[in-house]
Amino acid sequence: MNPLQVGLVFLLAGTLLLSGCSSEPPIDDLLEQGRAAIKAEDWTEVRRLKNVLADRENADVETQFLEANLYMNVLNYQKVMERVGTIAGDKRIREDCMLLAVHCFTAVQDMPSAMRTLEELVMEFPDNVDAHRLLIAHYYDFGALQRAMQHCERVSELAPKDPRPDRLMGLISKDFEKHELAITHYLESLRRAPNDPEFDQQNEIRVELAEVYIRMRKYQDAKQQLQELSEDTPLRLNAMANAYLAECAMALGDFGEAESRIQLAIQQDATLPNGHTVLGILSMQTGKPEEARNALERAAELDPSNDRVFFQLSNVLRQLGETALAEQALARHEEIKTLKLEYIELNVRAAQQTDxxxxxxxxxxxxxxxxxxxxxxxxxxxxxxxxxxxxxxxxxxxxxxx
Structure with missing residues (x-):
């Protein structure tokens, strides 16, 4: 190799070395680093990356995206929307921009815009679990329970270890007296619960599930769920459990067990409506009409929308010869039943007419x-x-x- 060739080799090597030392990370890499910092809520790093991008050519979209998130962190919704409105057409960040817009609309109480944006989001990005979760919360608050159920089902598919969607579907199904469906969802939620250490509603689920089993006259299944409550179950929930155990014992003919359980339930929480209801029914069945009347009147005070209580009260009053009062209680029973039917019908309409x-x-x-x-x-x-x-x-x- 002659001296000229040697010189060219060293010149080329030096140029490559210098080029390698001065190379900058690609803009897309900086954007992904920014996203990671946003997820970690490392706002100092987000700001640093935003400043780096601001000095780069052709990085306006990425810069404004990080700026929008920085403004969201300090609740400056106007600045967020100014940037989102400019950059949301970029496919790389459109999904994130739509969620930012949803949070802004929600913060300023513009719920129609928030819901419209969420629906558009799940149409474009059907696997966005956060959007489905937000729709569940909003539809549940609006009373559109069927729509909430639809998005619960989707979250249950997208997050197969999350016990929350099935827990909510169990509750909604129970309230609409879809017993078999409620049982299916409650059991699925309990199956998933060990996967999520932050989920702490197993005791509530077991008590609600026991109520469903009792409605279906599956008393042994109800007892099994209640016997699996943890030791740290709150007092009111324990009182509810004892009231249900009393109801099971009464249905199975063990009146002594029923009496001790219901007295314990009332001792634990004297304001528990079902405790007094069960005591009233038990007193009727054991030939104590005056005690039954007192218990059922107390239950009616605590839960004035329970038609079952007024029906039982009308029977006791009739047995005691209080015909006029019995008719009043029966009329209230019928009125509540009518109102509840109308309530359910309107719920169905609300689910269909979300606006x-x-x-x-x-x-x-x-x-x-x-x-x-x-x-x-x-x-x-x-x-x-x-x-x-x-x-x-x-x-x-x-x-x-x-």
Whole structure:
């Protein structure tokens, strides 16, 4: 090799070495690093990467994306939306931008826009589990329970170890008296529960599942679930469990066990409606009509929307010769049954008409008549989420939350 060739080799090597030392990471790599920092909530790193991208050519989209997340962290929704509106067309970040927009709309109480964006998101990105979870929460709050169930089913498929969607589907199915379906979902949630150390609702599920089994007269299955409650079960939940165990014992003819269980339940929580209801029924069956009357009247005070209580009370009053009072109790029983049927029918309509605030006000008004103020507040809130100008919903919500 002559001197000229040697010189060219060294010059080329030096150029390559210099080029290697001064090379910058690709813009896409910086974007992914930024996403990782956002997920880790390392906002110092996000800001550093944003500044690096700001100095690069053709990195405006990536820079604004990191800026949008930084603004979201400090709750500056206007700045977030300014950037999202500019960059959301980029396929790499469109999914994230749509979720940012949803959070902004929700924060400023623009629920129609939030719901519309979420529905568009799951149409474009059907495997986005976070979007489905948000839709579950919103549809549940709006009372669109069938729609909530649909998204629960999707989350259950996408997150096969998550016990939460089946837990909620069990509760919704129980409330609509779809007993077999409720059992299926409750058992699936319990099966998944050990996979999630943060999930702590197993005891609640077992008590709710026992209630379903009792409705189906599967008393041994109910007892099995209640016997598996953990030692740290809260007192009120323990009281509910003992009331259900008393109901099982009574149905199986063990009146002594039923008596001790129901007395323990009332001792644990004297405000438990079902405790007094079961005591009333037990007193009737053991020939103590006056005790039955007292217990059932107390149950009616604690749970004025329970038609079963008024039916049992009417029977006791008739047995005691209180015919007029018995007729009043029976009339209240029939009124509650009618209201509950209307409540269910309107629920079905609400699920189909997700943008109808008027239906939600009607449901809330029925909930008030049934004495379920918590449900009424939820339905009025759902109506306002759809139409913030709904005067009836706003006025009633103010009254109920004073």
């Amino acid at each position: 109808d605030d008027g239906i939600r006000v009607q449901i809330a008004q029925i909930a008030e008549k049934l004495g379920d103020l918590e449900a009424a507040i939820s339905w009025y809130s759902g109506a306002l989420g759809i139409n913030p100008e709904n005067k009836t919903a706003r006025e009633r919500l103010i009254q109920l939350t004073k």
